[in-house]
Amino acid sequence: MMSFQLEKELVREFYAAMDGASDGQITRVIETYCAADYLWRGFHPFNELANAAEVARKFWIPLRSALACMQRRMDVFMAGRNEIDGFESTWVVSMGHLAGLFDQAWLGIQPTRKMTFLRYCEFHRVDEGKITETAMFFDIPHLMMQAGLQPFPPQTAAHLVQPGPMTHDGLLYGPQDxxxxxxxxxxxxxxxxxxxxxxxxxxxxxxxxxxxxxxxxxxxxxxxxxxxxxxxxxxxxxxxxxxxxxxxxxxxxxxxxxxxxxxxxxxxxxxxxxxxxxxxxxxxxxxxxxxxxxxxxxxxxxxxxxxxxxxxxxxxxxxxxxxxxxxxxxxxxxx
Incomplete structure (x- = not known):
């Protein structure tokens, strides 16, 4: 039975270290938990970033400066072997919202000084005790709409701050069947x-x-x-x-x-x-x-x-x- 407990614990420790780090410490935290050839994939306009310093400078520091008192509110946390490479690699997945007070501009979006949510989902590949790849996708238009912008014509469906699973059991911290x-x-x-x-x-x-x-x-x-x-x-x-x-x-x-x-x-x-x-x-x-x-x-x-x-x-x-x-x-x- 594969429990993925070591990989899960590594990612949870990484999150805790990031949450407790000052802006000046973020690069070191990423370097501590991630491989030297770390690859980070994010949505436009960030795209692919290839080292800890770039990820910290271009994404995390500006975002945390914009969303004051930022907290991670997870709804799903799980891990597993990747079917695409024949179940060779192990990945840990986190989904939820990054919430904070939108106090400074981000990507040119003007602040509201109100509570704001950034929907996110991350896939982390873990190899030999290090995070080697991250795909972090986040809904920038969702944040824009909370700030009063209308980036698209009217939606065909409903605009909501989205809840987690109806069953409230998506945080799979322990081993699963x-x-x-x-x-x-x-x-x-x-x-x-x-x-x-x-x-x-x-x-x-x-x-x-x-x-x-x-x-x-x-x-x-x-x-x-x-x-x-x-x-x-x-x-x-x-x-x-x-x-x-x-x-x-x-x-x-x-x-x-x-x-x-x-x-x-x-x-x-x-x-x-x-x-x-x-x-x-x-x-x-x-x-x-x-x-x-x-x-x-x-x-x-x-x-x-x-x-x-x-x-x-x-x-x-x-x-x-x-x-x-x-x-x-x-x-x-x-x-």
């Missing part, structure tokens, strides 16, 4: 395999396809710009249908990591998808330009089907590839 993780990974893979031919060849209603993988009362916690939606019927209407209709050529690039532990699991890609907009998706025009989508999905399984799904999509990066700098436009216009 490996059979439960195997069932969760099988449910995730069934869903992935079932949608691989979503290019228009099927004649069945979308809701019939979804019911093979999802509970009837599923909740899809989507990113700002799309929103959250509840039940299979509304998910098909408010996201899955518009998403499939909004793109012509679709290329699945695969995942960097896919794992499960207990009744939770997920994956990330860099990028997961390459899509060509045909117009209409998120109220944006057609461009004819292929664009990459970097995505994290986190799932909760109930029985044999998926019941909740938290999504992180680098929409700033995707639309920037289409020639629209959402962040700069919103800051320039104040909208």
């Amino acid at each position: 490996p059979a439960e993780g195997e069932r969760t990974l099988a449910a995730i893979n069934h869903m992935i395999d079932d949608i691989k031919d979503w290019t228009g060849g099927r004649k069945e209603p979308l809701t019939e396809e979804l019911r093979r993988s999802w509970s009837e009362d599923m909740i899809w916690w989507g990113p700002a710009g799309i929103g959250a939606t509840y039940t299979i019927e509304r998910y098909a209407e408010q996201h899955a249908g518009p998403f499939r209709d909004g793109f012509g050529e679709r290329i699945f690039n695969g995942h960097k990591c896919r794992l499960a532990e207990g009744r939770f699991g997920g994956f990330f890609g860099w990028p997961n998808l390459t899509l060509t907009p045909t117009g209409g998706f998120m109220g944006m025009p057609a461009t004819g330009k292929p664009g990459d989508m970097r995505v994290i999905d986190i799932y909760r399984r109930e029985g044999s089907k998926l019941s909740e799904n938290w999504i992180f999509i680098d929409l700033l990066h995707f639309w920037n590839q289409q020639g629209v700098d959402i962040l700069a436009r919103s800051i320039r216009t104040g909208l």
